[in-house]
Amino acid sequence: QKEVEQNSGPLSVPEGAIASLNCTYSDRGSQSFFWYRQYSGKSPELIMFIYSNGDKEDGRFTAQLNKASQYVSLLIRDSQPSDSATYLCAATSGGSYIPTFGRGTSLIVHP
């Protein structure tokens, strides 16, 4: 069974710090990886996707993928209180497009 594992947290960081969120996956055939942000009482929204090994940067967000270690991470630089949310990691396998979601990591950015 395909699994995506995340530490549920909460991860608490001070404002302005780097928040590091981690995710591991069990299916070696996974090819696409996504990070969704979900505010309390709201629906998930995509913030980053990554397909290739290495780093991908978008503003304050950097996604990192290591397929050999089956590990994907999300770094949030200069964390703001507005970044406080649950971050869901998801993976899809080639040809399936049906994602497997992790349980999410709760991030709290305190002033």
Place this chain on the structure above:
Amino acid sequence: NAGVTQTPKFRILKIGQSMTLQCAQDMNHNYMYWYRQDPGMGLKLIYYSVGAGITDKGEVPNGYNVSRSTTEDFPLRLELAAPSQTSVYFCASSYPADGRDEQFFGPGTRLTVL
């Protein structure tokens, strides 16, 4: 574009009642999904569809049914509601042929079964 819409936003059901959760998308996406999310948990896939007329079970299909007669609509039917079906239900859509299989989510339906 309205994106993915869901109705109703909230609903309280009595045990044994039935209802249909509506979902529609106007992005011409071929893939559509139904998830449930319990407090502190991730998303669990109930059913999905890869196109009109094609549906398949996800991780937790028991107690639910779906149909997909058009590209736009993907209703979820609950028969004989049980307290275990108390949850937040999200509908989502995607268009993998576009080169990106990200999911677009509706606002959710919060269902309570008493």
